[in-house]
Amino acid sequence: MSTSTYTVVGMTCGHCVNSVTEEVTQVPGVTDVAVDLATGGLTVTSESDVDDAAVRAAVEEAGYEVAAPASQSSTGQGSGCGCGCK
Template sequence: MSTATYTVVGMTCGHCVNAVTEEVGQVPGVTQVDVDLASGGLTVTGEAPVDEAAVRAAVEEAGYAVAPG
């Protein structure tokens, strides 16, 4: 099992959390997505390491950005 964490910028409400969760959940290999609205934290879990570029693209598709880091 592999876990990666990111910080999402621009989320302001529960709808934002749902949009990010839905988009990132569609990335191949992702088995669990946890989003914390207060901190902007995004935790992505997969059986194997998940492609970071795909996660970033999914967050952007939802209308938000991943903070550099």
């Protein structure tokens, strides 16, 4: 079993969480997805290593962005809700 964690930028409501969960669940090999709205945390569980690019693409498909790791510079994008709520 493998677990990977990410930080998703731009989620502001339960619909956002549902959108990310739905998209990431469709990534081949993923067995469980947990999203924490308060922290932006995304935990992906799989039976073997999951393609990091596929997880990132799924988050982007949902309308959000995976934050750059601390060692990389951030562009400051992603301050609005991707689902269109107010």
